[in-house]
Amino acid sequence: METTRQHAIIVGVQLQNDTNFAYSMEELRNLAAACNITVIGELSQKASRINPSHYLGTGKIQELSMLVEDEDTLIIFNDELAPSQIRNLESSLDRQVIDRTILILNIFADRAKTKEAQLQVEVAQLQYMLPRLNGMRESLGRQGGGSGLKNRGAGETKLELDRRRIEERITALETELQGQVERRQIQRRQRHKNEVPVVCLVGYTNAGKSSLLNAMVETYHPGSNKQVFAKNMLFATLETSVRSIRLPDHKTFLLTDTVGFVSQLPHHLVKAFRSTLEEVTEADLLIHVVDASDPQHEQHMAVTSETLKALGADGIPTVYAYNKSDLTDRAYPAVEGGTITISARQSSGISELTGLIRSHVFNDYIQCEILVPFDRGSIVSYFNEHAHVQEVSYEEQGTRLRLECRAADYERFRGDFVELSH
Incomplete structure (x- = not known):
């Protein structure tokens, strides 16, 4: 019925x-x-x-x-x-x-x-x-x-509860929430320890953030069934979803989908969802997703910027992604400075967006050529797994690698290989 x-x-x-x-x-x-x-x-x-x-x-x-x-x-x-x-x-x-x-x-x-x-x-x-x-x-x-x-x-x-019982209920709920917050903070600390960059999708409700996350997952992890719920409606996403995106050259970043913003978002809600929105404040890069087909998109952008400022996240590097461009007369995909025009629904502009993400979060990588002694085979395995190995050859003294790797990894193993070029 x-x-x-x-x-x-x-x-x-x-x-x-x-x-x-x-x-x-x-x-x-x-x-x-x-x-x-x-x-x-x-x-x-x-x-x-x-x-x-x-x-x-x-x-x-x-x-x-x-x-x-x-x-x-x-x-x-x-x-x-x-x-x-x-x-x-x-x-x-x-x-x-x-x-x-x-x-x-x-x-x-x-x-x-x-x-x-x-x-x-x-x-x-x-x-x-x-x-x-x-x-x-x-x-x-x-x-x-x-x-x-x-x-x-x-x-x-x-x-119908009286004031005292409601206050007791709020206290009990906040205690329970604190446990959830602490668990999330442990996960965050672990990510920082692993030095995996965090990229956050932010924007007005129904701008297409979840669709963009799904397009990224499908592009780099086809058939993984790691998609999140996405629907053309207000506040389809209330939970923070995090997906690990592993690029073909072994670089990895975490992509986070967040709750959408709306004008006059009740302060009770902002306060309640603060722990969830903390993900945004600790990101290395924000992707501000904009519904380019909405005539009010500039107003939406202003509301999102105000909300980010209130959260203390207004100083984080930001890429503006004009989504749903297939519903407009804008040319797409197109990149201009820190702005990109895309269609998440058509998975158009994903490689260009990835390029922008790369330029922001993978700037601590170096190109080098090293010689790893044969008795240090575990280092070769590590670089095969965590770096972009471009060329391998075997010499009398060991394995010669030409690769791009994180500067931190290079320094970590520096005493175990011979540096040929850097």
């Missing part, structure tokens, strides 16, 4: 000098659609400031009241509402009122698949609810229902 879609009216206030208002309302529609909610109407008001008690002015409240005929119609506001605003609006309109934040939290709750993502989302939901408990029991109870609003992890029963 198909679930009946919930209907909603979206409401926003356009403040002076807000040039992105139309776009943020369009995005609110898309967020509602991702929650299986059909938007049947829209109301907006131009104002110098948000009304502190009702968000909207009195006249607009009356106008909204006339718009909402069906008692099951949701009213979704484009900003995060204060607890008192929700209370006053529900009292005036006699309808369920939700805001942009709870909409995004619900999408995250529905998409979270791994234990860590589920814990992070539940912490964010509970932190959002904590100041909204007083006098909101009925409204919060209603939020657990409805086809599109699966408040999983913080459903009706949890919403």
Whole structure:
């Protein structure tokens, strides 16, 4: 049986000098659609400031009241509402009122698949609810229902917990999350120890980061079944996926897929996902993936840059990858400085992108020619496995290798071979 879609009216206030208002309302529609909610109407008001008690002015409240005929119609506001605003609006309109934040939290709750993502989302939901408990029991109870609003992890029963029990639950969840964070930090330290460069895919939600990761995996590891979930929808990826990419010349780097950004991403979520997003701050290179086919892609890039700055990752070298170019009139694949035009769906531009990655993360490699004594055969095996051996010949004194290897490996074995050229 198909679930009946919930209907909603979206409401926003356009403040002076807000040039992105139309776009943020369009995005609110898309967020509602991702929650299986059909938007049947829209109301907006131009104002110098948000009304502190009702968000909207009195006249607009009356106008909204006339718009909402069906008692099951949701009213979704484009900003995060204060607890008192929700209370006053529900009292005036006699309808369920939700805001942009709870909409995004619900999408995250529905998409979270791994234990860590589920814990992070539940912490964010509970932190959002904590100041909204007083006098909101009925409204919060209603939020657990409805086809599109699966408040999983913080459903009706949890919403009825008293403040103390919610605080205890948050503490317990954060302790559990800390264990996950420590495990991730151990993995990271291990990677640093192995000196494997880390390349992070970042960008707006639905820019094609997961599709690009899959195209890279399929290019260099065909048939490995290491693909990640990729779908044309908001927040398809909530978990950080890491794949090791081994190039034909034995160079290896780790490619990380991250959660997509969105404008006005609730601070509860940024805080909850901080441990996941730490991957970004420790990367050697960022690939900022942009949906070139989206008319708002410049706005998306600005939001991504702001989010990276907030995370403290704005100083990391960045390559801009304009994806979905097959849906535009841009020529692709094309490289210009630190910018590349690609189509992940068509796997077009993968070798060019790899070239850009190489130039950033493999600059500690050296070309050399060495003679390895026969009794040091293990060194030859090591270089065959971890370096790009271009030529091998056998002489009386040992094995002659012409190769490209990491400077660290060269120094490590320097006392065990004869240096012929460097």
